[in-house]
Amino acid sequence: MNRFLSFCFLAICSSFSAQTELVFVYFNDKPNKAVFYANPLSELTQKSLNRRATLGIALNDQDAPIEQSFIQSIQNLGIPVTDYSKWLNGVAVTVNQAQVNLIKTLPFVSSVQSFAKNSSLTVKVQYQNKWNDFEKTNNVSTIFNYGSGLEQIDQINLKPLHLAGYTGTGVTIAVIDTGFPFVNTGAAFSRLWTNNQIKGGYDFATKSTDIYNTSLNNHGSVVLGAIGGYLQNSFVGSAPDADFYLYRSENTTVEIPEEEMYWIEAAEEADRKGVDLITSSLGYSVFDDSKYNYSYSNMNGTTSFIARGAEIAVNKGIFVLIAAGNSGEQPWHYITTPADNAKVFSIGSVDSANLSSAFSSYGPNSAGAIKPDAAARGTNSTTVDNGSLITVSGTSIATPIAAGGVACLIQAFSTMNRDLMRNKLRQTASLAPSYTDQMGYGILNFGGFYNSVLNTSELVKKNSVAIFPNPVKNILNIASESDVLYLEVYDNLGQLITKVNNQKSVKVESFPKGVYYLKIQTKDKIYYEKFIKE
Structure with a gap:
């Protein structure tokens, strides 16, 4: 699984077919689905x-639990079962x-599908794109609490939502990622704990709750x-007041197809808990065993198990954002899966020059679907780890920056159809209606989205200010x-x-020239307006 914050190293993977x-x-079937329909709270929160x-x-029926007696029957054949999907x-x-043939004789089995895509015994050369510039920055000069993250917030025009109270x-x-070391102790995450915003988590790779182990990769x-x-x-x-579930699906020491199952299991658990949004900076194309490798023709949004699982999550009302990948300069320069699925919102990366x-x-x-859908800052972006500011590059960082903006939109327009929300994000991006193969419809414009809804939607009226x-x-x-x-x-720094x-009315004659934001609290609503001081 490519962790998409891109420092590149060369890994030579020898994959030889096993028996x-x-x-x-x-x-x-799901023989007990009637029990679920009679009491959905037995399975969903x-x-x-x-x-x-x-x-x-x-x-x-996808929401009903899987039949446990079927799993037990598989295990009775001497076949261990650790991963399964109700979806x-x-x-x-x-x-x-021989075991496949035996499984096919079971009366409750409809079919068996291999994860393998080929039988190649060829030694593969794999370029894995991870952190590009993974440098910790000290003594960053800031004016307000956006600090060194201000540029990436402003580039996607997110500040208007924050000023309007949508955080x-x-x-x-x-x-869904690689693990979360130091999230339970680091100063950068203490506010989340103080405000009870970390709601839980699980490690689907090891089937444990040890997601904060300091030996895990810190990508998550x-x-x-x-x-x-x-x-x-x-x-x-980008969404400092959101709540979070933290799920590990990626083992960074290996590249195995089981990780697709771990991801689907994490998404199913996220659905059970009632999450509104999944963000995942993971993607698959090449594995340690080359018989599982995907070709570009497989990047059609429906071939991989993980792409199908991601689409089901979207169909459940979860907004799913996936990193496009960091292979733009490599022989494989395409997106990976599940970013290839048409219903997920795939994020590309841009620099400070747009x-x-x-x-x-x-x-x-x-299959010809425009991907990525849009873009956010991924070159020399700022984030935090443990108690420090760091600068990193990759679509892995562009994706959560964008995900926070989507969370703010969901807070503002919670009843908006998610297909409409995705379409409007594309329509208000910087290149729309045009697009490119690396940026999709362009840089996201959350303030533009917000204003367009305020001006036209029945959800919010803005005709009285x-x-x-x-x-x-x-x-x-x-x-x-x-x-x-x-x-x-507020000034342009959010101060x-x-x-x-x-x-x-408000006197502004003493203000320096520049762009300002006005927050207006009436008896009924909060409005915001942008103005220019001459």
């Missing part, structure tokens, strides 16, 4: 049911051909930091049908400049 291989055994109700998504309704097992509160994010910690990390006066993530990062992987998927003149030299006036309780002015109560 056994990983297969998926599909079951033909109320939060999970609430998400479905809010978005108009009905329960179906796909079956188990993943490593077996030989991810009440939105639950599942991070750094990804989490980009969303929920906080260091006072130095850094704030140009595609050279390493960012190319779309489209092999206006400001004038704009640009302004001396006094900024507010026209409102409702009483104004208070006004707050509060002034606050006035019970007035419909």
Whole structure:
């Protein structure tokens, strides 16, 4: 599994065909599904049911638990079973051909599908893209708590949502990654613990709860930091008030197809818990055993098990963001799976000049779907790890930055159809309606999305507030049908400049020239406006 924060090293993987291989055994029924329908809370939390109700998504047989007696029957054949999926309704097992033949005789088995894509015995040369510039930065000069993360927040125009009060509160994010060392002790994550924002986690690779073990790869910690990390006066993530479940599906010491199953199991658990969003900076194309390797033609969004699992998560109302990959400069320069699935929102990387990062992987998927969907900062991005600011590069960091923005949108527009939300994110990105194979529809524009919904949607009305003149030299006036309780002015760094109560104007003559944000609290709603001081 490629961890997409890209420092590159050369790994030579010798893959020789064995007599056994990983297969998926599909079951033909769920005999006890009626019990589930009679009591959905036996399998799903109320939060999970609430998400479905809010978005108009009905329960179906995928939601019912897998039949345990079927699993036991497989084990009775002397075949260990550790990984299974209720969504796909079956188990993943490593077996030989004789065992496959035996399994096929069982009355509840509908089919058996191998994870293998070829029988090649060729030694493969694999380029794995990991952290590119993994440097810790000290003595970063900052003015406000966005700190050195300000540029990446402004590049996707996320600050307007934060100023409007949308920072991810009440939105639950599942991070599926490599592990989360020091998240339980690091200063950068202490605010999450203080506010009870870490809701739980699990290691599906080892089937344990030891997700904070310091021997684990810190990729997951750094990804989490980009969303929920906080260091006072130095850094704030893109959704600092969101809640989090932390799931490990990736073992960085090996590259095995079982990791696709671990990811699906994590996504199913995230659904049970009622998460609103999954962000995952993982992708698959090449494995230690080359018979499992994918070709570009397999990147059609439906071939891989993980792509199918990711699509099911989307169909359950979960917004799924996946890193496009860091293979843009390699012979394999395409996106990997599950970023190839048409329903997941795939994220490419750009630099500070709004140009595609050279390493960012190319779309489209092999079926012609535009990929990536959009882009965010992935070159020299800032995040936190343990108690420190660090600068990293890769689509792995672009993806959580974008995911935090989506969490803020979900807080603002919780009932919005998620297909509509994805489409509007594409439509408001910097290149739309055009696109490129590395940037998709362009750099995300969360403020543009927010404004377009405020202006047109039945969800939010914005026809009762206006400001004038704009640009302004001396006094900024507010026209409102409702009483104004208070006004707050923020500078471009997000720092509060002034606050006035019970007035419909504010003096700005002493302000330096530049762009400012006005937060307007009326009896009914909070509005925000951007203005220019001349």
